[in-house]
Amino acid sequence: MRIRIEGRDLPQSPELRLNDVHVGVQRRAEVIGRVPVTADHATWELDVAGREVDGLLDVGGPWVHGPPGARFLYLSWGAVRDDEFTMFRRAKLLFGDVPGELLRAAFEERGVLVGRLGLTDERGEPRCARVRPPLITWTLE
Template sequence: MRIRIEGRELPQSPELRLNNVHVGMQRRAEVVERVPVTENQAVWELEVAGREVDGLLDVGGPWVHGPPGARFLYLSWGAVHGADFVMFRRAKLLFGDVPTELLRAAFDDEGVLVGRLTLTDGAGDPRCARVRPPVISWTLE
């Protein structure tokens, strides 16, 4: 199953810029495809495995976290110092928040599942915690 996450409006505080803060997609324990807050947008494209379990669709693979029935993707924020990434917060994008018909169509290879969200919260900080609609919108393209 193909997924694209499109983030816009990265937080622009001087403190985040000075600390070289990036956001990336977490693959297992590693945060990859990191984008600095100096950018206007961030896009991640990934492949997620899917399978039928007792008539229900379950997702998995190195991008997917959480137990069956509560699977999610992590967007992780951290400061980059040389080769080190020091994480300080994460956002959860839960598959349970994706409309069932969209998830099923993506599983059936009818298109790419696309999640769009703002990466800045109401206080101007990096978006974290569980990200639910309408903050994130899901479409099939």
């Protein structure tokens, strides 16, 4: 299934800019598609495997973390120096928070599952921890 994550409102503190902070999506242990906080927005497109297990839909693949029943994607924040990414914070986007009918429709290739979220928290810092609706909205497009 195809998933697109659209991030807006990247944090703009001078400290984050000076430390060349980026955000990307974690693929196994590597952070891919790194976008600097100076960008207007961030978009990632991923292909995620899905399968039926005892009548339930389970997702997997290199982008997916967590055990069955608690699968999620990571958006990882880190400073970049000499092209080395040093992670300091992560946000979890849980598949359990995606409405079941949308996840099923994406699995059946009836559209792209799209998650939209602001990447700055209430304190002006990079959004981290579990990101739940209404902080993230899921649609099928």
